[in-house]
Amino acid sequence: MHELGLCEGIVEAALKRAGDRRVRAVRVRVTGHPVDPAVIEQGFRMAAAGTLAADASVELVQELAEVRCRACGTEGRADGALGLTACAHCGALDVEATGEEEAFLESITVDEPAGTGG
Numbered sequence: 710m711h712e713l714g715l716c717e718g719i720v721e722a723a724l725k726r727a728g729d730r731r732v733r734a735v736r737v738r739v740t741g742h743p744v745d746p747a748v749i750e751q752g753f754r755m756a757a758a759g760t761l762a763a764d765a766s767v768e769l770v771q772e773l774a775e776v777r778c779r780a781c782g783t784e785g786r787a788d789g790a791l792g793l794t795a796c797a798h799c800g801a802l803d804v805e806a807t808g809e810e811e812a813f814l815e816s817i818t819v820d821e822p823a824g825t826g827g
């Protein structure tokens with residue numbers, strides 16, 4: 710895996726979107742392989758240290774991987790017909806992930822600009 714490089718990209722994207730506002734929270738969507746939220750958060754902390762996103766909370770949205778059983782050919786989402794490690798249909802352990810593995814910044818929450826003059 711390459712969580713730190715991935716987190717650097719996410720921090721960069723968040724800062725670009727935030728402009729000069731402080732980033733309060735980021736939502737990251739991950740598809741393909743399940744990741745440990747703690748690892749992503751830790752990577753984010755390292756990448757965001759000293760930036761306007763340093764205090765942002767990280768919310769991880771995981772999309773289920775698409776998987777296919779090589780033994781019987783059954784395809785599905787990882788928590789539907791198939792698990793990531795064993796086929797729920799035939800029980801074979803020869804299951805491969807077919808979906809694209811990626812992570813990207815879905816949305817950010819920033820500080821409201823001070824004094825909007827309302």
Ligand SMILES: [Zn+2]
Pocket residue numbers: 778779780781782783796797798799800801
């Ligand atoms: Zn199977």
